[in-house]
Amino acid sequence: MFYAWIGGAYRQPIITGERTICNCCEGDLLAVVPHDNRAHWRHKAGDCDPWSEPEGEWHLAWKEKFPLHSREVPMIDQTTQERHRADVFLQLPGCVGTTIELQHSAISEKERDAREVFYSARGRMFWLIHIHSETNFNAISFRCSYSTESPFQFGGSTFYSMSWYGRSKQFIEKWKRSRTHVYFNIDGHIFYLATMAVCTAVVQTQRKGEFALCHVTEQQFLKSAGV
Template identity: 55%
Template sequence: MLYAWIDGVKRPPAFKGEHTTCRDCGGSLTAVIPVENVRHWRHKAGDCDPWSEPEGAWHLGWKEKFDIACREIGLVDSATGERHRADVLCGMGTNRATVLELQHSSISEDERNAREAFYRQAHRMFWLIHIHSETSFLAHNFGMSMDFQSRTHVLDGKKFAVMRWVGRSQQFIEKWKRAKAHVFFDWSGHIFYLASNEVSQRLGGQLKRGHFALCHLTSEEFLRAVHWHD
């Protein structure tokens, strides 16, 4: 986790060896100050959120676009006691509460479904998927698939383009087409909204396997959407 409370202030660790307590679980936290990576807090007894993953500069950069009061918000299912920490939660306690999950690494469909089931109980939910080429050809395939000329539609004033996934495996794009939350991709600093099944129907019908539709947004448009600004 990147933030913890010290003397009433929510912040990253300031120096090696600094200690505090996790507000979510009461466990002991220790500062980790890497030479090349992002400074963060480590649970002494293991993170109280089993969905926690290593975070780097991409996570930090996006979290810092939101007020610190919206970053890393612990949530508990009152019925089961299940506990998880949303990367970003805007509008908490209102009917416009929105969870934003920042996903840099690969995730299984089972875990994606579990996260959506948990966060969508009382919130609108967005995914922001980082398309990068650090461990695979994903970014290359994504870039090769971009086609905003051949099949375009305007829906509610937004331009959508239907395109075909380039690459031997279509598993990645099909997995995210099946998501129940809203899905956005961050590719080389460009933000794209992936048309949901509902939107695809309005674009002319369910898209066949390997085909998908994207809408290009500016970062400012994406942030307004998370904040649910009209």
């Protein structure tokens, strides 16, 4: 985790040796200030959020686009005591809250479902999926699949129909079945994916591997989230 309260400030660690308390589990946090990565906090006894994953420049760059108080917000189910940290949680006066999960690594459909159930109980949920080539071929498949040859209108926006390139359609099918809002981030661009969340009529007409995207700007994405 990048942020914690220390000395009245919500910030990243500055020097090795700093210690503070996690505002989600009240466990001890130790400062990690590596030479080759961003400074962050590490739980002394193991992270209290089982959904946590190693984070890098992509995560931090996106978190920094949101108000400081909305980053890494702890959420606790008062019935089960289940604890998680939303990457970003925006709560506007009189409005439903919005959780944004920044997903860089692969995730199973079972865990995707679990996160959607947990966060959707607290308002809207947006996924921002980083499609990259560091550990898999999803970026190559996406670039080969992308096309603007078949536009159509849905919900006042222009979508484009296309087919996933490659033998395995698991990645795109998993995200099509999401019951929340899914955005892809690749090569500096953002695309909104037609999912079962609000584009059921579109998804139900698609065959396996077929999908539809709507290009959005960063400003449109942030505005939709509530910034």
